[in-house]
Amino acid sequence: MSSTTSTSADQPTFRGSSLQLKNLCMAYGDIPVIRDVSLEIAPGTTTCIIGPSGSGKSTLLRGINRLHEPSSGGVLLDGEDALRVRPDVLRRRIGMVFQHFNLFPDHTALENVALALWKVKGMPKSEATERARRRLTEVGLGERADHRPRDLSGGQQQRVAIARALAMEPEVMLFDEATSALDPELVKGVLTLMAGLCERGMTMAVVTHEMGFARRVADQVVFMDEGEIVEAGRPEDLFDNPRSARLQRFLSEVL
Amino acid sequence: MDFLDNLVKTFFDVDSMLTVAPQLLTVGLVNTLVISAASTVIGLVLGMVVAVMGISTSRWLRIPARIYTDLFRGLPAILTILLIGQGFAKFSQSIFGPSPYPLGIIALSLIASAYIGEIFRAGIQSVDKGQLEACRALGMNYGRAMVLVVIPQGVRRVLPALVNQFIAIIKDSSLVYFLGLLVSERELFRVGQDAAVNTGNLSPLVLAGIFYLIVTVPLTHLVNYFDQRFRTGRRRPTAPTSGLKEVTELDAVSPLTTGSNT
Ligand SMILES: Nc1ncnc2c1ncn2[C@@H]1O[C@H](COP(=O)(O)OP(=O)(O)OP(=O)(O)O)[C@@H](O)[C@H]1O
Ligand SMILES: [Mg+2]
Numbered sequence: 473m474s475s476t477t478s479t480s481a482d483q484p485t486f487r488g489s490s491l492q493l494k495n496l497c498m499a500y501g502d503i504p505v506i507r508d509v510s511l512e513i514a515p516g517t518t519t520c521i522i523g524p525s526g527s528g529k530s531t532l533l534r535g536i537n538r539l540h541e542p543s544s545g546g547v548l549l550d551g552e553d554a555l556r557v558r559p560d561v562l563r564r565r566i567g568m569v570f571q572h573f574n575l576f577p578d579h580t581a582l583e584n585v586a587l588a589l590w591k592v593k594g595m596p597k598s599e600a601t602e603r604a605r606r607r608l609t610e611v612g613l614g615e616r617a618d619h620r621p622r623d624l625s626g627g628q629q630q631r632v633a634i635a636r637a638l639a640m641e642p643e644v645m646l647f648d649e650a651t652s653a654l655d656p657e658l659v660k661g662v663l664t665l666m667a668g669l670c671e672r673g674m675t676m677a678v679v680t681h682e683m684g685f686a687r688r689v690a691d692q693v694v695f696m697d698e699g700e701i702v703e704a705g706r707p708e709d710l711f712d713n714p715r716s717a718r719l720q721r722f723l724s725e726v727l
Numbered sequence: 728m729d730f731l732d733n734l735v736k737t738f739f740d741v742d743s744m745l746t747v748a749p750q751l752l753t754v755g756l757v758n759t760l761v762i763s764a765a766s767t768v769i770g771l772v773l774g775m776v777v778a779v780m781g782i783s784t785s786r787w788l789r790i791p792a793r794i795y796t797d798l799f800r801g802l803p804a805i806l807t808i809l810l811i812g813q814g815f816a817k818f819s820q821s822i823f824g825p826s827p828y829p830l831g832i833i834a835l836s837l838i839a840s841a842y843i844g845e846i847f848r849a850g851i852q853s854v855d856k857g858q859l860e861a862c863r864a865l866g867m868n869y870g871r872a873m874v875l876v877v878i879p880q881g882v883r884r885v886l887p888a889l890v891n892q893f894i895a896i897i898k899d900s901s902l903v904y905f906l907g908l909l910v911s912e913r914e915l916f917r918v919g920q921d922a923a924v925n926t927g928n929l930s931p932l933v934l935a936g937i938f939y940l941i942v943t944v945p946l947t948h949l950v951n952y953f954d955q956r957f958r959t960g961r962r963r964p965t966a967p968t969s970g971l972k973e974v975t976e977l978d979a980v981s982p983l984t985t986g987s988n989t
Contacts (some may be wrong), residue, residue: 539863564866576876578883588865591875601937612977625973631860640865657970661977 483610483668488516489550489565489643491536496545498528498535505698506533508545511646513677518670520560520686521679523696524722529679532696533646536677537566552645564592567637571649573629573678575621581608581632582617585639593640607635611665627658631665638669643671647678671726675695683727687711697721740930747922747931754911755918756938762914765832767893770839771894777844779873782851792844799841812906828912831903839896846888851881882898887953894943902960915939 491513505528514517521529534540536547538559554562566692575584585604587596595603608617611631621629630650637645648668651659663682667689670676680686680713686693687707695703697719703710703719714720780792799807811834812827823829854877862872901916908917921936 502983537864560866563864566864568864570861570864572857574855576856576858576861578880582980587875588862588867592866592872625968627968627970627973636865649966657968657974661974664977689977 473669483672484538485540485672486488486516486669486674488673490515490548491547491644491675491677492546492551493532493536494533494548496535496547496548497543497644498540499529499543500531500540504543504701506535507695509699509701511694511701513675515675516672516673517691518689519677519692520690520693521677521694522664522681522683522686522722523702527696528699529696530648531699532694533568533648533677534681536644537563537568537645539568551626564640565643567640567642568646569630569633569637569645569647569650571652573621573626573633573653574628575632575636577621580618580620581613581624581628581635583622584632585636588636589639604635604639605640608632611635625658626654627661630654630662634662634665634669642672644677647680648674649679649681651680651682681726683723695722697722728783737928738930738933741924742927743922743926743930744934746926747918747934749754750922751915751918751931751935751938754913755915755935756942758908758912759897759900759916759939760942762828762832762835762903763893763897764959766835766839766896766900769832769836769890770843770896771889773836773840774843774847775878775897778847778851779878781844794843796841797968799838800845804838805902805905809840809905812836812903826909826912827903828904831881831900831906831908834905835896835899838899839892843889846885846892846989847882850883850885850888851878853884855878887950887969888947890953892961894946897943898939901968931961 490631493509493511496506496509496511497504509532521532523529531540535542536554538547538554542555549557549562549565565576575581578589579587582601585598585607585679586600589600590597590602591602605614605617608614609636613628613631613635614629616624616632619628621632624632634650650666651662654662659682662687666676666678667685670689678690679688690707692704693707693710695702695710695714695716697718702716703714710719711723714723777795780788781796783789783792794902808825808831812830815830817826819827819830850978851873854889858875858880859869859872862876863869867875900914904917904920908914913921915935915938916932922931
């Protein structure tokens with residue numbers, strides 16, 4: 473699925489790393505939320521995670537970059553034990569995109585993208601700005617570099633957020649309902665951008681309610697419920713032949 | 728008529744006002760502003776420390792911050808000023824000399840920092856959690872994220888409250904007169920008070936009051952201005968745009984956009 477057929481010259485390709493979750497468990501206080509989740513994401517592939525509200529999808533993503541520490545189990549990034557790396561260092565290798573964009577409101581689009589390059593990667597300011605500008609151009613916002621988030625549409629804000637994450641040159645990208653807060657006509661643009669990343673070799677874990685996207689773009693679809701993976705496999709298998717009653721029920725509700 | 732005459736003599740006697748005016752201006756107003764500004768600056772610094780401690784996850788930072796705040800907010804200002812001003816007089820003498828002026832500033836600073844700390848804390852905590860999360864996801868550590876992104880947003884939001892606090896400090900600065908200031912160190916209230924005793928009418932105090940108002944009233948209007956500006960946001964009015972235009976734009980830049988999208 474993630475061949476590099478229609479990659480244009482000015483769109484860089486990525487070197488996505490593999491990601492493995494091994495018997496991952498997570499909890500809020502003493503309430504278990506993720507229970508024994510194992511998952512393998514091959515380099516340069518896209519895994520879509522679907523499931524009802526409250527099933528633990530966001531929590532799982534936040535466990536991968538350790539915004540919330542797993543209570544047991546393992547996360548392997550490119551074969552390395554991610555739980556042994558310093559969280560700050562780990563997160564520089566994993567990009568994350570949020571439902572509500574979380575752009576910095578006091579900064580322009582350009583500054584949003586450049587800030588971490590400059591302050592975290594320690595790039596000289598001019599170089600950081602230069603790279604930020606390129607990333608913005610790649611997501612179609614070269615002209616909007618000096619706008620503040622409030623002067624951008626939701627779709628544009630989300631594309632700035634994607635550019636911000638990509639600028640750090642991550643090996644894996646996590647998307648948590650990246651289009652759920654967008655107006656319907658703007659959803660497509662963001663999804664297309666995401667599909668493009670997938671084609672260009674990024675490794676992605678995408679929590680989404682867009683079943684069309686999952687079916688079209690995903691190499692693997694994972695259905696979660698009550699903190700567990702109920703079913704996982706190729707999109708056509710899951711969508712056309714759901715085996716578990718829970719997935720059948722879920723699909724009948726959302727499709 | 729007699730009553731009215733009396734009233735004017737007591738409160739608005741032009742002669743005594745004119746006599747004391749230069750002193751109020753060159754000694755009283757200057758000292759009031761110096762004391763208030765110095766206390767505010769120290770209060771801002773200490774207040775930020777207390778605020779950051781107060782939102783820490785470690786109780787060893789949080790609890791001292793809490794106690795400090797409760798203490799200095801809960802005591803009457805005059806009590807704090809007297810306890811510190813007289814209690815540490817010996818100690819202060821060895822550093823600053825005999826004048827109680829620095830101790831007065833310190834006492835006011837401590838009181839101010841307790842209030843300012845609460846203002847900062849509320850501001851910082853009102854910033855969307857997603858901001859910190861976005862910073863963390865980009866690989867910033869907690870301190871960086873706070874300094875670069877979260878605290879500036881929080882502080883901007885509480886600017887009106889900080890100006891209010893500055894007004895309160897200006898008024899409270901009159902309390903340092905209890906410490907017995909030297910002639911050249913007297914602030915507005917004390918200068919007015921001394922002159923009132925000499926002239927036997929209250930007009931110098933009324934003039935001192937007018938000086939306070941000249942400083943504080945514009946500040947209250949500054950608060951209103953800030954409030955409006957930040958509450959309504961600074962959004963520039965723009966012509967209505969169509970989301971469809973954005974879709975067209977995006978089609979143009981990305982060769983990947985064309986093709987199956989259903
Ligand atoms: N910060 C938190 N503290 C305590 N419990 C939480 C917290 N965040 C989530 N939960 C609980 O954990 C469970 C999983 O939540 P999570 O947000 O991961 O679900 P989700 O699949 O992302 O749902 P949605 O589709 O609504 O985003 C839910 O029961 C939720 O109430
Ligand atoms: Mg969620």
